[in-house]
Amino acid sequence: MKDIAIFGAGGFGREVHMLINQINSISNEWNFIGYYDDDTNKIGKTINGYKVLGGIDALNSHKEELFVIFAIAEPRIKKIVVEKVSNRLIKYPILIHPNVILGDYQFLEIGEGTIICANVVITVNIKIGKHVILNLACTVGHDTTIGDYCSFMPTINISGEVIIEDCVYVGTGAKIINQLKIGSNTIVGAGAVVAKDLPSFCTAVGVPAKPIKFFK
Numbered sequence: 001m002k003d004i005a006i007f008g009a010g011g012f013g014r015e016v017h018m019l020i021n022q023i024n025s026i027s028n029e030w031n032f033i034g035y036y037d038d039d040t041n042k043i044g045k046t047i048n049g050y051k052v053l054g055g056i057d058a059l060n061s062h063k064e065e066l067f068v069i070f071a072i073a074e075p076r077i078k079k080i081v082v083e084k085v086s087n088r089l090i091k092y093p094i095l096i097h098p099n100v101i102l103g104d105y106q107f108l109e110i111g112e113g114t115i116i117c118a119n120v121v122i123t124v125n126i127k128i129g130k131h132v133i134l135n136l137a138c139t140v141g142h143d144t145t146i147g148d149y150c151s152f153m154p155t156i157n158i159s160g161e162v163i164i165e166d167c168v169y170v171g172t173g174a175k176i177i178n179q180l181k182i183g184s185n186t187i188v189g190a191g192a193v194v195a196k197d198l199p200s201f202c203t204a205v206g207v208p209a210k211p212i213k214f215f216k
């Protein structure tokens, strides 16, 4: 078994621990050692029986090979934290729930650090970047490309030939129509229907989704 820790000791972190347990129930792969978090108030606390072992400095001084998965939903924060890791002993697993339906691996690309939760369906010729979260029951259609650090909340439907650039966050239940592009760092609100391309660095909500805010 390989040692694994979760960075992010919040609610999603506990859900990722559940995912690790469910993977282990099929193939005993992971030895869960505990959580890491940069919130000093959490360090030393026990969460569902496991310690918060430290922050990024503790991870960077870890002396043995350790797989770390980042349970941080906000893409820009996730990217900043991942980029602070300098310890070459830290590796990034791909975690896929045993009931996920995946197209032929030969025609799929999934980057390191990516989390694919229960009931997700990913079809064919799809490229998913590094440190992506596909939360419960999302679907991803053919020929879609998803950039690094993106986070998709539960029950999102992404149609075919969609391009989603890096660090995009999509709220629960949103739908993205085929052949559209969402620019980097954009936030799509819960329940939105993306029916036209969205630019980078905006928050878009509604049906059809329209930008309501731009930011840098």
Ligand SMILES: CC(C)(COP(=O)(O)OP(=O)(O)OC[C@H]1O[C@@H](n2cnc3c(N)ncnc32)[C@H](O)[C@@H]1OP(=O)(O)O)[C@@H](O)C(=O)NCCC(=O)NCCS
Pocket (backbone or CB within 6 Å): 153, 154, 170, 171, 172, 187, 188, 189, 190, 191, 192, 203, 204, 205, 206, 212, 213
């Ligand atoms: C869009 C979102 C990110 C909020 O962004 P924000 O920048 O904080 O926006 P605000 O809360 O200030 O809302 C701005 C306006 O958009 C509206 N709005 C916010 N979210 C909306 C949504 N999902 N759909 C439609 N309108 C929405 C607000 O009512 C507000 O309208 P008003 O100006 O008429 O009062 C957030 O509401 C959202 O949808 N987050 C996703 C949450 C989620 O999926 N969580 C999953 C956890 S597992």
